[in-house]
Amino acid sequence: MKNRPRPRMMRLLAGTAALAVGVTLAGCSGGGGGAESRPENEVHVAIYGDATNKVEEQIVATFNETSDVKVILDKIPGAEYQQKLQTIISTQNAPDIFFNWGGGSIQDFVDADLLLPLDDFIEEDPGLQDNFLSSVFDTAVIDDKAYGVPMRGTQPVMLFNNKTVLADAGLEAPTTWDELLEAVGVLKADGITPIALGGGDQWPTLMWFQYIYDRVAGPELFQDAIAGDTDVWESDESKEALAMLRELIDAGAFGTNFDSVKFTDGGSPALLRSGKAAFELMGSWNYATQQDADLEFAENNLGYTAFPEVEGGKGDAANIVGNTNNFYSVIKDTRYPDTVRDFLKLMYSDEFVEAQLAIGNLPTTTNTEKFLDTAAAPEYSAFQFDLVKNAPAFQLSWDQAYPPAAGTPLKIAVQQFFNGQIDADGFIAAMQAL
Amino acid sequence: MTALAPRKRSTRLGGPSVGRPGFVWAAPATLFFGLFALFPLVLVVVLSFTAWSGLGDPRFIGLDNWVAIFDDPILFKSLGLTVLFVVLALVTQVPLSILLGVWAAGFQKNRAVLSAIYFIPLLLSSAAISVLWRALLDPNFGIPGQVPFLFGDGNLFGKQSTAIGVLTFVAMWQFTPFYTLIFQGAARAVPPVLYQAAEIDGAGTVRQFFNVTLPQMRNSIITSVILMVVGGLTAFDTVLILTNGGPGTDTAVTPFYMYQKAFRAFDFGQASAIAVVLVLAATAISLVLVRVSGYGKMQSAQEGI
Numbered sequence: 001m002k003n004r005p006r007p008r009m010m011r012l013l014a015g016t017a018a019l020a021v022g023v024t025l026a027g028c029s030g031g032g033g034g035a036e037s038r039p040e041n042e043v044h045v046a047i048y049g050d051a052t053n054k055v056e057e058q059i060v061a062t063f064n065e066t067s068d069v070k071v072i073l074d075k076i077p078g079a080e081y082q083q084k085l086q087t088i089i090s091t092q093n094a095p096d097i098f099f100n101w102g103g104g105s106i107q108d109f110v111d112a113d114l115l116l117p118l119d120d121f122i123e124e125d126p127g128l129q130d131n132f133l134s135s136v137f138d139t140a141v142i143d144d145k146a147y148g149v150p151m152r153g154t155q156p157v158m159l160f161n162n163k164t165v166l167a168d169a170g171l172e173a174p175t176t177w178d179e180l181l182e183a184v185g186v187l188k189a190d191g192i193t194p195i196a197l198g199g200g201d202q203w204p205t206l207m208w209f210q211y212i213y214d215r216v217a218g219p220e221l222f223q224d225a226i227a228g229d230t231d232v233w234e235s236d237e238s239k240e241a242l243a244m245l246r247e248l249i250d251a252g253a254f255g256t257n258f259d260s261v262k263f264t265d266g267g268s269p270a271l272l273r274s275g276k277a278a279f280e281l282m283g284s285w286n287y288a289t290q291q292d293a294d295l296e297f298a299e300n301n302l303g304y305t306a307f308p309e310v311e312g313g314k315g316d317a318a319n320i321v322g323n324t325n326n327f328y329s330v331i332k333d334t335r336y337p338d339t340v341r342d343f344l345k346l347m348y349s350d351e352f353v354e355a356q357l358a359i360g361n362l363p364t365t366t367n368t369e370k371f372l373d374t375a376a377a378p379e380y381s382a383f384q385f386d387l388v389k390n391a392p393a394f395q396l397s398w399d400q401a402y403p404p405a406a407g408t409p410l411k412i413a414v415q416q417f418f419n420g421q422i423d424a425d426g427f428i429a430a431m432q433a434l
Numbered sequence: 435m436t437a438l439a440p441r442k443r444s445t446r447l448g449g450p451s452v453g454r455p456g457f458v459w460a461a462p463a464t465l466f467f468g469l470f471a472l473f474p475l476v477l478v479v480v481l482s483f484t485a486w487s488g489l490g491d492p493r494f495i496g497l498d499n500w501v502a503i504f505d506d507p508i509l510f511k512s513l514g515l516t517v518l519f520v521v522l523a524l525v526t527q528v529p530l531s532i533l534l535g536v537w538a539a540g541f542q543k544n545r546a547v548l549s550a551i552y553f554i555p556l557l558l559s560s561a562a563i564s565v566l567w568r569a570l571l572d573p574n575f576g577i578p579g580q581v582p583f584l585f586g587d588g589n590l591f592g593k594q595s596t597a598i599g600v601l602t603f604v605a606m607w608q609f610t611p612f613y614t615l616i617f618q619g620a621a622r623a624v625p626p627v628l629y630q631a632a633e634i635d636g637a638g639t640v641r642q643f644f645n646v647t648l649p650q651m652r653n654s655i656i657t658s659v660i661l662m663v664v665g666g667l668t669a670f671d672t673v674l675i676l677t678n679g680g681p682g683t684d685t686a687v688t689p690f691y692m693y694q695k696a697f698r699a700f701d702f703g704q705a706s707a708i709a710v711v712l713v714l715a716a717t718a719i720s721l722v723l724v725r726v727s728g729y730g731k732m733q734s735a736q737e738g739i
Contacts (some may be wrong), residue, residue: 086487086489086697090490215539256587257573257588258592260573260588267574276574381691421681
């Protein structure tokens with residue numbers, strides 16, 4: 001009877017209590033509980049829970065075959081990952097190794113002196129640096145010290161489509177913004193939601209802003225904004241980008257109920273898969289998601305293209321947005337640094353590269369290219385590889401680039417602009433207030 | 435009926451002479467309450483005067499968090515929403531659970547079976563209930579997708595009115611069984627002699643319900659209302675999972691807003707200030723309710739029978 005209302009009288013107090021107990025614990029252990037108090041013969045790895053976990057499980061199993069100190073994978077449901085990590089990272093329950101997005105996502109931890117610089121590891125095994133593409137590896141370099149090793153695939157955002165739906169409507173995948181608008185009109189007339197959007201999650205909506213701003217104004221606008229020049233949000237390019245988005249929304253491209261749909265609970269991928277929608281703008285992990293749900297669809301009917309070009313826009317049509325990669329970073333207090341180092345070495349092993357490719361992820365190791373043919377979908381992997389290799393600019397997702405405090409207001413503004421609660425001026429004001 | 439009864443005896447039975455248990459008996463509970471409720475509460479008050487992201491040590495910043503509270507339109511909106519949810523919960527849950535409780539107090543043949551089925555939500559956790567309804571109400575693959583004439587485009591979570599409607603409905607679905615249980619017990623406790631007297635006086639079923647059953651259930655109703663109010667003020671889990679406070683901030687009730695500040699923005703100082711406001715508001719409302727309703731006196735409804 002957990003949900004009986006009577007205990008809820010206490011829940012408020014209990015909630016504040018939990019907050020306060022957390023404070024006390026964190027206060028106690030803030031000075032560093034020391035490695036000795038950590039679990040014996042165990043190295044804990046905190047990982048974002050999703051479809052890619054099967055590769056992580058495989059790698060851990062391989063490692064544990066020969067190691068006395070066992071690596072234990074702690075999967076944390078994706079939506080709650082960041083909260084959980086921030087809450088435990090300065091306590092004794094902190095994982096030895098944890099998944100992150102590099103850059104802004106670990107900056108606070110570095111400032112708080114919680115992370116182990118990997119320079120010693122790299123000195124012992126230069127391969128921990130040399131075997132990765134340097135542009136990706138550098139995302140987790142802070143103040144000239146390396147704090148992370150790339151551990152998944154690069155995740156550019158692409159425009160996915162359902163090939164059958166496009167063929168039935170007599171359409172080709174659009175390469176320009178005007179073609180996209182045209183396709184929206186045709187699909188809508190056919191009674192199909194042109195673009196699936198998991199608006200309930202908010203971050204899928206954000207992807208549309210990231211790309212349209214890049215195409216219209218180039219990557220410089222956001223770089224200026226994040227550097228503190230909020231005037232750029234009032235620029236003509238910014239207003240034009242918002243006007244183009246508004247035109248797309250008003251054309252019915254996303255239907256009317258996108259805010260009730262989520263990507264994370266499988267809603268929007270199912271729309272694309274079932275043919276109720278024709279397109280979805282999503283990170284490269286969408287392949288693994290679709291493959292997980294319906295292997296045949298992923299192999300035969302899942303199409304993908306780069307984001308359409310905007311004619312007359314300042315941004316290069318080859319620019320991409322997304323996450324450069326994910327990283328494993330190491331806690332300073334870890335009890336078994338040698339085990340950790342040896343485990344990290346597996347992140348450039350042939351087995352790792354092949355396993356990632358097998359589920360459609362594209363690792364950023366230097367040996368990736370020679371395995372491209374062995375990928376589950378060699379065509380998809382090759383497409384992604386070229387996309388990343390040829391991109392003049394790779395914009396990190398906005399919510400990862402801003403500090404955590406800005407994340408919620410950013411995503412709320414994005415959602416409100418899409419559903420019409422605020423207009424362009426309202427969005428500009430919200431972005432300037434971040 | 436009770437008001438008319440002559441008061442021959444003192445309403446407060448059993449003074450110290452009867453040998454009531456002393457404070458020692460309450461010590462374990464008091465200690466527990468002090469350690470796990472009052473002490474952390476004090477810490478939260480302290481934290482509300484600091485800036486802290488969860489890493490390193492909290493830094494005292496004086497009244498900044500409290501000044502920010504009065505300059506935060508979203509917080510005021512959230513307080514308004516919280517009150518709205520409480521009112522909606524009362525309006526929907528009280529009448530429904532009274533009617534069901536009174537019905538379930540009878541001895542009809544089908545009652546046991548129907549009651550058992552109806553109590554199932556009581557056995558599920560809030561998280562499970564929220565996930566369940568989120569899936570059931572999916573606009574494309576859930577119920578709304580099957581009956582478009584009733585739900586239109588099914589954008590239940592995308593508009594404020596329908597999102598509030600969903601949250602109110604799910605709360606009703608979740609908690610009505612519990613209050614039904616309370617009212618069933620209360621209705622069973624009404625002495626049959628009162629109904630017999632009413633019948634002799636010529637009162638029909640409806641009249642009996644309003645003049646006998648309802649007044650006799652007064653204390654149970656007040657208890658339930660207080661539980662609903664305090665429960666409503668702290669409702670959080672269903673909001674997090676069903677609407678995530680959206681669209682925009684349209685269903686961001688104060689507990690959820692506190693969570694956003696603490697565990698999304700990692701501004702524990704500001705979140706603590708909001709928590710203190712919430713504790714004060716909940717305490718004040720409970721006290722007012724107890725005073726106004728005379729619940730504190732706990733008079734028996736059967737005085738004089």
